[in-house]
Amino acid sequence: MAQDLLKANKDLAQQNRELFQAQGVKVVNLISSPGSGKTSLLETTLALLWGHCRMGVIEGDISTTRDAERIAGQGVPVVQINTGGLCHLDARMVERAAQELPLGDLDVVLIENVGNLVCPASFDLGEACKVVLLSVTEGSDKPAKYPKVFQQAQAVVISKVDLLPYTDFDLAGCLEELKQINPRLHVFTTSAKTQAGFSPWLAWLQNTEVP
Amino acid sequence: MAQDLLKANKDLAQQNRELFQAQGVKVVNLISSPGSGKTSLLETTLALLWGHCRMGVIEGDISTTRDAERIAGQGVPVVQINTGGLCHLDARMVERAAQELPLGDLDVVLIENVGNLVCPASFDLGEACKVVLLSVTEGSDKPAKYPKVFQQAQAVVISKVDLLPYTDFDLAGCLEELKQINPRLHVFTTSAKTQAGFSPWLAWLQNTEVP
Numbered sequence: 243m244a245q246d247l248l249k250a251n252k253d254l255a256q257q258n259r260e261l262f263q264a265q266g267v268k269v270v271n272l273i274s275s276p277g278s279g280k281t282s283l284l285e286t287t288l289a290l291l292w293g294h295c296r297m298g299v300i301e302g303d304i305s306t307t308r309d310a311e312r313i314a315g316q317g318v319p320v321v322q323i324n325t326g327g328l329c330h331l332d333a334r335m336v337e338r339a340a341q342e343l344p345l346g347d348l349d350v351v352l353i354e355n356v357g358n359l360v361c362p363a364s365f366d367l368g369e370a371c372k373v374v375l376l377s378v379t380e381g382s383d384k385p386a387k388y389p390k391v392f393q394q395a396q397a398v399v400i401s402k403v404d405l406l407p408y409t410d411f412d413l414a415g416c417l418e419e420l421k422q423i424n425p426r427l428h429v430f431t432t433s434a435k436t437q438a439g440f441s442p443w444l445a446w447l448q449n450t451e452v453p
Numbered sequence: 454m455a456q457d458l459l460k461a462n463k464d465l466a467q468q469n470r471e472l473f474q475a476q477g478v479k480v481v482n483l484i485s486s487p488g489s490g491k492t493s494l495l496e497t498t499l500a501l502l503w504g505h506c507r508m509g510v511i512e513g514d515i516s517t518t519r520d521a522e523r524i525a526g527q528g529v530p531v532v533q534i535n536t537g538g539l540c541h542l543d544a545r546m547v548e549r550a551a552q553e554l555p556l557g558d559l560d561v562v563l564i565e566n567v568g569n570l571v572c573p574a575s576f577d578l579g580e581a582c583k584v585v586l587l588s589v590t591e592g593s594d595k596p597a598k599y600p601k602v603f604q605q606a607q608a609v610v611i612s613k614v615d616l617l618p619y620t621d622f623d624l625a626g627c628l629e630e631l632k633q634i635n636p637r638l639h640v641f642t643t644s645a646k647t648q649a650g651f652s653p654w655l656a657w658l659q660n661t662e663v664p
Contacts (some may be wrong), residue, residue, distance in 0.1 A: 267548050271601065275486040276570050276599060277591025304571065306598050327601065329571035330541070357599070358571050360515065360540035379590035379616065380488025387517050388487060388568070405590065408619055 251365055252331035258340065258368025265345040267298075269353065270347055270447070271367050273391055274375035275384075276357030279401040281309045282434035283375060284352055287447065288316045290440055296447055298343045300353040303332040309354060319343050330361040350447060359384070363391035371396035372451070376400050378409050382416035387426050396450075397428040399443060404433040462576055466544035469551065469579025476556040480564065481612075481658070482578050484602055485586035485594075487568030490612040492520045493645035494586060495563055498658065499527045501651055506659055509554045513542040520565060522607040530554050541572040544579055561658060570595070574602035582607035582661075587612050589620050593627035600634050607661075608639040610654060615644040 258392055262269045272280050288297055299320040301310040310322040321339040323331060336353065343351065353369065355362045363372075372395040379402055385392045392398065398420060406413070413431070420427055428446055432439040483491050501506055510531040514522040521533035532550040534542060545577045547564065554562060564580065566573045574583075583606040587595055590613055596603045603609065609631060615623070624642070631638055639657055643650040 243637075257585055275488060275568070275591075276595055277486060277588070303598060305600055306594075308594055308598065329569075356571065357486070358569060360569050361566065361572065377488070377590065379588065379613065380486075383517075385521060387514060387519065389516055402590065405616065405619055408616055 248364065251333045254337060255366035255368040258337055259370075262345070262351075262368060262370065265348075265452070266353055267345050267348045268371075269367075269369045270296055271353050271355060271362075271369035271372045271399060273355045273359070273362045273372060274357065274373065274377075275359045277378060278357070278375040278377040279434055280354050280357070280375055281312055283401060283432065284313060284354060284397060285316065286434045286440060287352070287444065288313070288318055290444055291448070292316075296347060296349045298345075298348045298351040299410060300343070301349060302341045302354055302356050304328070304336070304356055319348075325356060329356060329358050330365050331355050331367060332365050336367045354400045355435070359388045359391055363394055364383060364415065373397045375399045375401050376416075378406050378411040378413075382412040382419070385416065385419050385423050392420060392423045392427070395424065395427060397430065397446065400425070400429065400431045402433060402435075403431050403438060404435050459575065461584055462544045463636050465548060466577035466579040469548055470581075472551070473556070473562075473581065474577060476526070476559075478556050478559045478562055479582075480562045480578075480580045482564050482566060482573075482580035482583045483586065484566045484570070484573045484583060485568065485588075486570045486591060489568070489586040489588040489591065490645055491565045491568070491586055492523055494610060494612060494643065495524060495565060496527065497645045497648060497651060498563070498655065499524070499529055501648070501655055502659070503527075507558060507560045509556075509559045509562040511547060511550045511554070511562060513546070513565055513567050515539070515567055530559075536567060540567060540569050541575045541576050542566050542578060547578045567577060570602055572598045574605055584608045584610060586610045586612050587627075589617050589622040589624075593623040593630070596627065596630050596634050598614050603631060603634045603638070605637065606638060608641065608657065611640065611642045613646075614649060 374395045430443040641654040
């Protein structure tokens with residue numbers, strides 16, 4: 243049954259992908275542990291790209307609408323998905339949410355997945371690319387311990403680098419492990435608090451050609 | 454099928470629970486996001502209780518044996534479970550791992566679950582109690598956003614409090630939300646780096662009567 247479910251999800255994800263391509267919108271699936279700073283990355287990204295890039299947001303949460311409320315203050319179209327306890331978003335949820343967005347008027351849609359470094363890796367949403375967030379306070383061993391999502395991603399954002407001096411996060415070691423797990427990864431180091439490192443991330447988000 | 458699977462797990466968990474009670478060992482299921490500091494809490498707990506409490510450890514990981522290697526250096530019996538990609542431990546895995554521990558000679562067994570704040574909440578392992586870790590760098594909104602695991606837990610350890618001055622974690626607000634979600638929770642605030650707050654946690658771990 244799990245295999246059937248994954249196959250049905252994959253088929254629907256492919257329909258989503260074709261719709262997004264036809265509408266000319268780049269859809270990014272943002273994945274991380276709870277509390278790695280997905281919503282803060284979104285807020286800073288939306289603020290800095292305001293006027294340069296037409297953005298929309300799909301907010302995935304198990305419970306509460308707090309993140310959507312945070313994002314709604316920034317004046318971009320945002321749709322909330324509440325998974326009702328489920329540990330990941332799936333293609334069906336994204337299909338429905340996308341109907342509420344003006345896709346044809348947008349350049350980029352950022353999907354904030356449920357905070358979970360494991361299960362979302364198994365569910366294609368029809369996105370153009372997956373981006374994984376890893377905060378420096380989580381420890382530099384996480385790519386080796388949760389490899390699947392890093393293998394599938396096109397980019398990694400190492401977040402909260404303003405806290406580096408107070409942690410024993412091994413940045414050089416982490417970059418080396420990421421390279422071993424997935425040599426094609428683009429890696430950005432950012433702080434939403436100080437806005438350090440955002441320029442290369444924003445340039446990649448706007449300009450990258452995705453397969 | 455999911456219901457059958459959960460029912461089968463519950464039955465087996467109950468067998469585990471009866472075995473642990475018969476052997477007089479208190480089994481604690483430690484749950485958190487990746488990188489909240491479960492292994493660091495374990496290391497400090499084992500070091501401080503050395504000679505006062507006979508402890509054993511079951512280490513759950515999706516990939517790598519790094520945590521078991523960290524723990525093995527502390528001279529307590531430790532068994533590694535590799536879930537092979539699965540996002541949580543289940544009662545069958547714990548049943549097998551427990552056979553490799555000298556249960557009758559132990560007072561407390563700490564199980565480090567897979568780093569995941571969602572799925573482990575649905576799988577009873579036969580433990581006497583669940584303890585959830587929440588690091589201050591994850592943000593104080595996590596109990597409201599991931600309520601199930603906090604509803605099921607007997608205790609919460611708010612970890613990495615040495616980083617409080619560098620974050621906007623709202624400790625008073627978080628304590629208030631935890632009380633609303635689960636009024637019976639015991640809450641401890643700790644730093645594995647400075648050993649702050651460990652005394653009440655260690656006392657609770659040794660002395661609490663679990664139902």
